[in-house]
Amino acid sequence: MPLRLVLSLVLGIYLHQPVFADEDLWLVLQKTASAARELNYQGLFVYQNGATIRSVQITHMYEAGREFTRNVVLDGRPREVFSEGDDIVIFNAKNDKIVIEKRRGQNLFPAMLPTQLQQLRHSYKLKLVGTERVAGRMASVIDLVPNDNLRYQYRIWSDTEYGLLLKMSMMDMQHHTLEQIGFNQVAMLQTKDLDWFQPKIDATKPYVMDDTTELNHIQDNLVVPNLPAGYRKIDQIQLQVPGKAPVQQLIFSDGLASVSLFVEPIVKGMQPRIGKKNMGSTNVCAHVLNGYQLVVVGEVPAQTVEQIAQQVTFKK
């Protein structure tokens, strides 16, 4: 064996294994956040939550500062998700028609980590678990351990060479996996051709634009003064529900976990709801305040949704 190879092997082991200081791990995380957005790749990933499993084919390209993604959901009903930057358009087959929905920017896999990690630093500590092989690639395994019990723990698998997020899981306090998403296979794309960025059009079906998702960004007198530590309000939208008063949706996030607060005036004939519900990784808390129905929903522990529900006040 040539000496150089031996040397690089030894160095490789030395560099990859034991000496990950805290800051190095944050650098790995930073690289992971950027890689998902800046690399060109194509692959197949599987999302798993409880009994639900979905396979998704993804093609992602970063070209001249613009990001293009096409996700084709392979299980269940046909569904194609296109995104260009923050604009997301979904082609959803429903019965005999295709419904086109528009969405705001979301951190879709593998771009799950925010590019600004500052907020995560307040709520999570990083811990190197080791290296593992995922989808034929070597990955550094890193835990994001929460500083409190207001959020779940996350584990990420980051490609040791490219930094691409290969897999991510969310675990409860007892380290049971609640939700998992990861590549089965993935390959870097060499082409710059964007011909794949097209929905599969079925000319025999009517295409219908979903008008109910028009989003109005609004500000009002609604405040949540003491948000759970590390969370902040990132958006507030108004959902138009035909025949009903508009529903306010406030969205809070700690950078990874997100929680929605719904506020809706209680009108005559409407049945107010209260109480808590757990649906796998999702917790729900309903509450009534000053004639308003409040509902808090999030992939967070029960106490986080409760705390938010109890903190809502209306400014005078």
Next chain:
Amino acid sequence: MKQQLSALIDGEADIERCEHVFLAAKSTGEVAEAWRHYHVIRDVMRDELFVQSSDMSRRIMAAIDDEPTVLAPAATMVASKVTHIRPQFGKYTWSIAASVAAAFFVGLFVVSQSGVSEPVQIADNDADQYVMAHHNYAPNSATYYIHNVAYSAGE
């Protein structure tokens, strides 16, 4: 772009050569209008109209006015064929009258406001609609790939 849309909707377009049709759908202005317009026109021609709102009906009438020779014969049939489809979101997801399914929960009681009904425990059906809206608009949703219960329930 408008021509491409027209061709696409008529099933005549060479998909490979279309510029990103996606742009049509994501945009809010003229192109989005055109997209809907063409669909409506095609649907009217095929006598299989799906209409979402009264605004849409007005647009159909406008479309008919624009092209009287082509559309007038079909237009007379339209009125009786119009299917008013209430948007999914309103119909299925926010139905407060939804039947109460067996639910597992622990509860807390809140004193009710005067003039409205006594609050009752939140049930599966009530929670689903909010969970779906949460997944739709919150960032970082792996859950995005699931077809929500509420969605399929209404079909």
